[in-house]
Amino acid sequence: QVQLVESGGGLVQAGGSLRLSCAASGxxxxxxxxxxxxQAPGKEREFVAAIRWSGGSTYYADSVKGRVTISTDxxxxxxxxQMNSLKPEDTAVYYCAQTSQTFMVVPTTMDAYTYWGQxxxxxxxx
Numbered sequence: 205q206v207q208l209v210e211s212g213g214g215l216v217q218a219g220g221s222l223r224l225s226c227a228a229s230g231x232x233x234x235x236x237x238x239x240x241x242x243q244a245p246g247k248e249r250e251f252v253a254a255i256r257w258s259g260g261s262t263y264y265a266d267s268v269k270g271r272v273t274i275s276t277d278x279x280x281x282x283x284x285x286q287m288n289s290l291k292p293e294d295t296a297v298y299y300c301a302q303t304s305q306t307f308m309v310v311p312t313t314m315d316a317y318t319y320w321g322q323x324x325x326x327x328x329x330x
C-alpha cells in the first residue's frame with residue numbers, strides 16, 4: 205500500500221514562494237507518475253503539475269507554467285512542488301497523487317491517479 209504525506213503549505217503574501225513536499229512510502233517505481241492537484245473552495249480539483257518518478261517528463265497546467273517546478277528525490281522518496289510568484293488565485297488545498305500503473309505519457313487527469321495524500325493548505329494573501 206502506498207502512503208503519501210504532503211507538507212509545506214502555509215500562509216504567504218502575494219509574490220512569495222512556498223515549497224511543498226510529498227513523502228511517499230510503499231510500492232514505488234521509477235516508471236510510475238506523481239502529480240500535484242489543487243482544490244479551491246467551491247471549485248473542482250484541478251491539475252497543477254506531474255512528473256515521472258525517474259525525474260523526466262514534466263507537465264504543468266497553463267495557469268502555473270513558469271512559476272512552478274515539480275521535481276523528485278528518489279533517495280528520499282519525495283516529490284516537491286516549488287511555487288514562486290504566488291497569486292491569491294493559487295489559494296487551495298494541494299494534493300499529491302501517484303499512479304498505480306505505467307503510462308506512456310505522464311497523465312494529467314485525476315482518474316489516472318490511484319493513491320492520494322491528505323492535502324496541505326496554501327493560502328496566498330493579497
